[in-house]
Amino acid sequence: MKLIGTFLFLFSSWAIASDHSHDHMDHSDMMHHSHEGHLHEKLVDGEKLIVNPEKFDKFISGLTNAQVAVVSVKGMVCDFCARGIEKTFQKDKRVKKIDVDLGQGKVLVAFDKGIDINFEDIKKKILANGQNATGMQIVSI
Amino acid sequence: MGIKFTILAILFVSSNIDARPISYSGGSTLMMFSDSMKDSVYYHYSPTYKYSVGIEQVKNNYFKDSSSYLRLTYLANRKNTQNSQRNLYFQSGLSTNGVDDYFYGIHGDWETRRWFVGFGLKEVKKEKVGFSQQHLQFGVAPYLGEYGDLHTWLMVKTKKNSLNNDWSTYPVLKFFKGNSLIEFGYNNKTEWDAHYMYRF
Structure with a gap:
């Protein structure tokens, strides 16, 4: 019981000390770009697109x-x-x-061109699964 | 000895279905557990990612009886980072057999794509017998699969309950692919068990 109690205390302390609620977004690396003709090996508005190249090309x-x-x-x-x-x-x-x-x-989501991709909507969808979206880049195909 | 062994077995198998206790908002999960002592089916629905409500039907092969539990699990704390996730859950269950048959507890975990650490504390009241259970679990993924691959975890679980006050340590193998997860554990007191989960 002492072992578990100690573990629980440490875990709880860690949780409480962490002041970053999962509901709060970190916007520090949020980007919203919309340029045509960029693929994974190129820059999107000067920022490198960090994705798995093989996965991105397949996608x-x-x-x-x-x-x-x-x-x-x-x-x-x-x-x-x-x-x-x-x-x-998918809904x-x-x-x-x-x-x-x-x-x-990363999560890769494809839309038709011309659709307004709203980052707040994306964040809500990610949060509905219990994770936090912190940034977004848009690549035109 | 027989009753104690059975209770230990029940506690052993009950702890396994605590994994992934809450789904995504609007999601459902079906869990099935089976071994020589017990067959269990547990369905839960998550209105939000913060909590789930469900019902568990248990067929006890030793006592030759059945019972149903109404279950509630609440995500008390979650910390997401780029490479890890940490969770702290509160769980409870109330049997339809009456107010003297219930359980409650907490469990938490921290995991990366490679490592897993989890713990749990549970208080159980079954008829006129009350006992507590605690466990620690460690795991490592021998390889890092991509989304859609077959994922594997090699785990060790150690647990103790207030009835025998002994720690019991045993290996657990976990596999998941797509919406399905299957877990095998072996304990020299309860032998093999299997746990299957499907997320809708």
């Missing part, structure tokens, strides 16, 4: 007249936990395609 293959939101997500540490993100976005009829890049902590 955009077959996409035309589309734009891809590359969303940075915190807390997406397991496949099983990320399933809800896919399910939530949005504007979404053409979605994939998850666990290694880079």
